[in-house]
Amino acid sequence: MTTPYWTRPEPPYYVAVFTITPSGTDPDGYAETNERMVELAEAQPGYLGRESATLPDGSDLVVIYYADDESIRTWKRNPEHVVAQRLGRQKWLGRYRVEIARVERAYEFAASSDADAARVGQE
Amino acid sequence: MTTPYWTRPEPPYYVAVFTITPSGTDPDGYAETNERMVELAEAQPGYLGRESATLPDGSDLVVIYYADDESIRTWKRNPEHVVAQRLGRQKWLGRYRVEIARVERAYEFAASSDADAARVGQE
Numbered sequence: 032m033t034t035p036y037w038t039r040p041e042p043p044y045y046v047a048v049f050t051i052t053p054s055g056t057d058p059d060g061y062a063e064t065n066e067r068m069v070e071l072a073e074a075q076p077g078y079l080g081r082e083s084a085t086l087p088d089g090s091d092l093v094v095i096y097y098a099d100d101e102s103i104r105t106w107k108r109n110p111e112h113v114v115a116q117r118l119g120r121q122k123w124l125g126r127y128r129v130e131i132a133r134v135e136r137a138y139e140f141a142a143s144s145d146a147d148a149a150r151v152g153q154e
Numbered sequence: 155m156t157t158p159y160w161t162r163p164e165p166p167y168y169v170a171v172f173t174i175t176p177s178g179t180d181p182d183g184y185a186e187t188n189e190r191m192v193e194l195a196e197a198q199p200g201y202l203g204r205e206s207a208t209l210p211d212g213s214d215l216v217v218i219y220y221a222d223d224e225s226i227r228t229w230k231r232n233p234e235h236v237v238a239q240r241l242g243r244q245k246w247l248g249r250y251r252v253e254i255a256r257v258e259r260a261y262e263f264a265a266s267s268d269a270d271a272a273r274v275g276q277e
Contacts, residue, residue, distance in 0.1 A: 036173040036213075036251050046255050048169060048217060050159040050205060054265055082173060084207030084215050090159075092207050092215060094171060100258075120263055128159050128262040132169050132255035135223075139251040140243055142177055 034080035037141065042134045044079060045100055049093040050086075054125035061123045064115050071112055077102025096134075103131055157203035160264065165257045167202060168223050172216040173209075177248035184246045187238050194235055200225025219257075226254055 053061070072078060072095055079096035086092050097103050106112065119127075176184070195201060195218055202219035209215050220226050229235065242250075 037249060039251065039253075042253070046169075046171060046253065048171070048257075082209055082215050084209050086205055086207050092205050092217065094215065094217070120265070124263065124265065126160060126262075126264045128162070128260060130162075130165070130169065130257045130260045132257040134171075134253045134255040137251060137253045139249075140247065141249045142243070142247065 034078075036080060036082065037139060039079055039096060039137070040098075042136050044134050045097045045103055046132050046134055047095045047097070047103055048130040048132065049095070050090055050128050051093065051124060052088075052090040052126040053123055057122045059122075060118075064118065064123075068112060068115055071109055072106060075102055075106040075109070100131065100133070157201075159203060159205065160262060162202055162219060162260070163221075165259050167257050168220045168226055169255050169257055170218045170220070170226055171253040171255065172218070173213055173251050174216065174247060175211075175213040175249040176246055180245045182245075183241075187241065187246075191235060191238055194232055195229060198225055198229040198232070223254065223256070 069081070072081065075097070077098040079098060081093070081095045083091065083093040097106070107116075192204070195204065198220070200221040202221060204216070204218045206214065206216045220229070230239075
């Protein structure tokens with residue numbers, strides 16, 4: 032499911048920021064597990080969207096949006112996800128940091144609109 | 155200044171998430187302005203780190219970390235930054251969304267450490 036970033040709702044909502052450095056060893060099953068985890072993340076109620084990119088050092092930067100913190104906690108506890116987290120630490124990942132953050136305000140702009148810049152949420 | 159993601163402090167702190175789609179037109183000065191804005195972002199007191207990557211559709215995903223919200227507000231109001239924001243909307247950017255979020259908790263892991271996974275911040 033593709034959810035363009037400009038369709039996200041007004042704050043507040045939540046974002047989980049993942050910075051992930053693969054170990055480069057034992058990649059067997061890593062790509063398949065990642066794909067399955069994306070499916071799980073999107074299937075979790077409260078899912079609002081996701082962006083993923085590779086950093087210059089080869090690490091992955093992933094941001095996943097949810098309507099509320101409880102959705103993130105439920106998704107983290109998903110049994111299949113728990114197994115993948117353990118395998119990641121055992122086999123695939125050299126280092127990671129996950130940050131759970133509450134989006135308090137947002138600013139957006141679209142060149143095609145009349146507005147110079149639209150601010151959503153509160154100042 | 156390079157600040158590795160695993161050196162970020164314990165929450166709470168703040169992250170600004172930028173999703174930016176260049177217009178593809180009138181790129182004159184865009185790269186130079188971007189470089190200067192990175193310098194300004196890093197010089198702003200409270201700066202904790204930054205990651206930047208290109209998304210599959212050519213948009214940029216940038217996350218910039220600050221110790222507190224006031225640092226972000228001050229940085230946004232920097233006169234040179236205000237000019238760059240206006241030029242971006244006038245000339246360089248097709249669309250963007252900026253989200254200001256309070257990091258409430260973080261989880262991290264390093265394969266070289268003894269800990270299976272270290273949790274920083276509160277549950």
